[in-house]
Amino acid sequence: MSENGHRHIYNAEGFEKLARTSTRRVDRSGAAPHKFGKWLWVVGAVTIVASITVLLMGQEPTLFNYLATSALLGSMGLLAFVSASRALNVGARYEETILQVEEVERSYHSLRQVVTSAMDLRDNVTGGHSDRVVHLSLELGRGLGLTEDRLQQLEWAAFLHDIGKIHVHEEILTKPGPLDAGEWGEMRQHPFFSYSILTQVDHLSEIADIVYCHHERYDGMGYPRCLRGTEIPLEARIFSVADAYDAMVSQRPYREALSHEYAVREIISNAGTQFDPRIVATFARWAISTGDDGIGRMVEDEMERLPAGLLQLDRVGWS
Numbered sequence: 012m013s014e015n016g017h018r019h020i021y022n023a024e025g026f027e028k029l030a031r032t033s034t035r036r037v038d039r040s041g042a043a044p045h046k047f048g049k050w051l052w053v054v055g056a057v058t059i060v061a062s063i064t065v066l067l068m069g070q071e072p073t074l075f076n077y078l079a080t081s082a083l084l085g086s087m088g089l090l091a092f093v094s095a096s097r098a099l100n101v102g103a104r105y106e107e108t109i110l111q112v113e114e115v116e117r118s119y120h121s122l123r124q125v126v127t128s129a130m131d132l133r134d135n136v137t138g139g140h141s142d143r144v145v146h147l148s149l150e151l152g153r154g155l156g157l158t159e160d161r162l163q164q165l166e167w168a169a170f171l172h173d174i175g176k177i178h179v180h181e182e183i184l185t186k187p188g189p190l191d192a193g194e195w196g197e198m199r200q201h202p203f204f205s206y207s208i209l210t211q212v213d214h215l216s217e218i219a220d221i222v223y224c225h226h227e228r229y230d231g232m233g234y235p236r237c238l239r240g241t242e243i244p245l246e247a248r249i250f251s252v253a254d255a256y257d258a259m260v261s262q263r264p265y266r267e268a269l270s271h272e273y274a275v276r277e278i279i280s281n282a283g284t285q286f287d288p289r290i291v292a293t294f295a296r297w298a299i300s301t302g303d304d305g306i307g308r309m310v311e312d313e314m315e316r317l318p319a320g321l322l323q324l325d326r327v328g329w330s
Contacts, residue, residue: 126174140257145169147253147297152246154293161246168218169250172225175204187264199234202226221246225254230284240287248287252278252294255285271298272309279313283321 148169152162176184179201183194190198202223209219224238224247231239259274275298282291299307 126171129177140261141170141173143257143261144172144250144253147256148246148250150297151249151253151290151293154297155249155290157245164218164221165246165249167215168221168225168246169253171209171215171218172205172222172250172254173201174208174222175201175206178204185264189265199226202235218246220244225251227251228285229287233285243287249290252286252290256294271301272306275306276309276313279310280316282317288321 145166148165149162152165157165179197183190183198186194202225206219206223209215209222221244223235224243227233227236227238227243227247229240229243229248231237256274256278259269259277260271262268275295278286278294278298279291282288295310299310
């Protein structure tokens with residue numbers, strides 16, 4: 012889907028968004044509905060007594076006046092008491108719902124830990140790699156101004172993007188040398204495997220599409236569908252940068268880990284071809300903020316090699 016047309020369906024049953032949002036609401040309001048409802052009964056009773064007294068003070072104390080005033084205010088009091096009762100019930104249901112949502116949040120955190128452990132057992136590179144990609148993807152997403160909803164989708168998509176590697180033979184994942192054509196063909200199927208797994212869960216359908224696209228290239232030369240530019244979901248364009256960076260700086264069976272400076276240079280030099288230039292600019296700012304002065308100078312050198320105007324960075328914010 013395009014960046015502008017991308018749909019988002021975070022649902023209370025499916026993701027942490029509602030859990031976190033509801034938790035923030037608890038922090039702001041606490042058990043206020045319950046306490047407030049309890050005091051409604053007291054306020055209602057005092058109001059009725061005071062109102063009867065005030066109204067009767069300006070009237071003759073006849074039986075008719077007593078009955079009319081009591082009937083009028085009694086009906087008002089009944090309405091107040093009914094409202095108070097409903098407020099108490101709403102407060103109780105509110106607190107019960109919050110507890111259920113918090114339980115969903117704990118369950119999803121537990122599920123995430125289980126998936127991480129399973130991926131670590133299957134391939135100790137993939138498990139830790141996914142956690143690091145999540146962290147960097149969220150840094151880039153915040154730098155790009157993504158909403159909380161989209162950050163939640165980005166987090167889960169980045170975390171689960173390599174889950175399809177459970178279908179790839181272990182000999183391929185751990186091979187100490189380059190892959191041959193057949194092995195590379197199997198490895199290239201893992202985005203589809205990830206997509207197939209995630210689409211079996213209704214509430215993961217949107218991130219399934221994002222995950223399916225994480226090996227697409229900005230210039231349309233990626234796989235599996237050769238999507239180009241904004242045809243690739245924004246979240247996929249973000250964590251493809253994070254994925255490539257972490258793959259380079261991590262040790263792999265076939266090579267040693269590469270340096271931070273080397274990885275940053277590679278990401279920047281591929282702006283406009285493999286990666287979205289706008290995301291590369293955000294990545295460059297992150298890299299400068301976590302490195303030394305040498306990184307800033309290297310970024311400037313790499314920018315000069317790119318087509319004019321392709322990569323725009325705010326140099327004022329570098330220091």
